[in-house]
Amino acid sequence: MAFGARVLKTGIAVTLALYITMILQLHTPVIAAVAAIFAMQPSIYRSWRYFLEQLQTNTLGAAIALLAGMVISNNPIVVGLICILVIMICLKMKMEETVGLTLVTVIAVMEASGQWDFALARFAQILVGIGSAFVINILFFPPNPKVQFNQQLEAAFRRMSLLLRTVVSDEMKETAFRSEKDVLEENLKSLGDKFKLFEEETKKLRRAGYRESRHIVVHKQLLYTLHKGMEVLEAMDNHYFQSVREEGIDRLFDAHLELLIKGHEHVLLKLEDKVKQDSHEIERLQQDNEAFLHVLMTQCVQGEEGSRRLSIVAAACYEYGFQICRLDRLVGHVESGQDKKK
Structure with missing residues (x-):
């Protein structure tokens, strides 16, 4: 402790x-x-x-x-x-x-x-x-699970973004990568506990209204999206480097992972009201996510047996991107509700 x-x-x-x-x-x-x-x-x-x-x-x-x-x-x-x-x-x-x-x-x-x-x-x-x-x-210092959750979530996202951005290029030392990944897993477990505290306090102590209930849904999706990012890391670790990859595949995955991280970061900034209203980052992410899955699945079906392991990684990346887009919609609902009250 x-x-x-x-x-x-x-x-x-x-x-x-x-x-x-x-x-x-x-x-x-x-x-x-x-x-x-x-x-x-x-x-x-x-x-x-x-x-x-x-x-x-x-x-x-x-x-x-x-x-x-x-x-x-x-x-x-x-x-x-x-x-x-x-x-x-x-x-x-x-x-x-x-x-x-x-x-x-x-x-x-x-x-x-x-x-x-x-x-x-x-x-x-x-x-x-x-x-x-x-x-x-x-x-004395009354506990605030929501603030603690947000602080830990930000730290977990920074660690996950570092791992996702370097996993394909293999820039990090193996021992450092494993150590960071283990810490990230512990962070996600701790976040789950903090979310339970936040949900309990909001629902049972404060008698959550419609607005508070929306915030609970958003925070639950924040945690779920992080878990989907962690699943991408697991899929990369278990299947990507054991697969048969054609020239250019590494660049394709690296670019898509960068786009996913940027999209995730964009939604987190949107939640803090730090991005412009006319931003189209998530629309680009959604379009690229569909195209990426289509290209990879087509190649995996036509390719050798070993290359089909890439389909598992591609599916994990697609699911991560899908949950980022869903998180963006939920954050948008919360923002629209606040604007109506103003």
């Missing part, structure tokens, strides 16, 4: 939880600190959901643990059985994420052996930790 706002906020939340337990003169403040660490979440929506879920499962777990401690004992076997029971209840309530901290509550309460005042103090420490993390997450 890289050092960032969430790391800093976790430290602040732990500090706040420890200070509050000291002020309230609660013993073993480490329990509050552990709760604060567990409760720090990557988005405000998840923080709120986590807070509510923890409140439910921890209250239930503390009640069961207190009852078991009073009626039975705090024997290790009994503690283990109660933990199993609480896990089953959490799973039944579909609150799997709360299991860890709820078990901390159960063990801490059962340690009190039925002393309800001591058990309540332990439960209060858990709530202090959860509340501290929730408050800090909102007040």
Whole structure:
């Protein structure tokens, strides 16, 4: 994990939880600190959901643990059985994420052996930790998944454009190319997680309207288009250099990949309102994409068996170009909607 706002906020939340337990003169403040660490979440929506879920499962777990401690004992076997029971209840309530901290509550309460005042103090420490993390997450550098998504998307596109522009010419060293490709794959996985956070927060926390729903669709297409660019890289790696290629094929692919990258970049700039309204970049891309596929497919059908592997690469390039054009249309719909509101 890289050092960032969430790391800093976790430290602040732990500090706040420890200070509050000291002020309230609660013993073993480490329990509050552990709760604060567990409760720090990557988005405000998840923080709120986590807070509510923890409140439910921890209250239930503390009640069961207190009852078991009073009626039975705090024997290790009994503690283990109660933990199993609480896990089953959490799973039944579909609150799997709360299991860890709820078990901390159960063990801490059962340690009190039925002393309800001591058990309540332990439960209060858990709530202090959860509340501290929730408050800090909102007040200090509140997470903004949409901004984080856009920043990571820009970095991923720059890396992908570099790889696509050099894959045919084979200018990059093999080790450098592989390293950049591995980083790009990790970037795409991280982008998928960020999109989920952005979608959750927009739909469930802010009650997305028509305009917000359009933005979700655009961001989903932004991610999907990047994945299609990644599929081109995979197809080039697995099939292009193993195929039989006639003279001029390398130049044809290199020129088309350059056009695809320029078209993708054009749409990203359009999304930021940085291109002229009368630009015809995407129209040229669409026409060239159709012509490129037709030429390659004709050649592959007439060529040798080895040259037909180029059809796989050509199809991946065509699909990437098609998704770029689709992204352009979606961005255009968002822009037209904003213009109507103005």
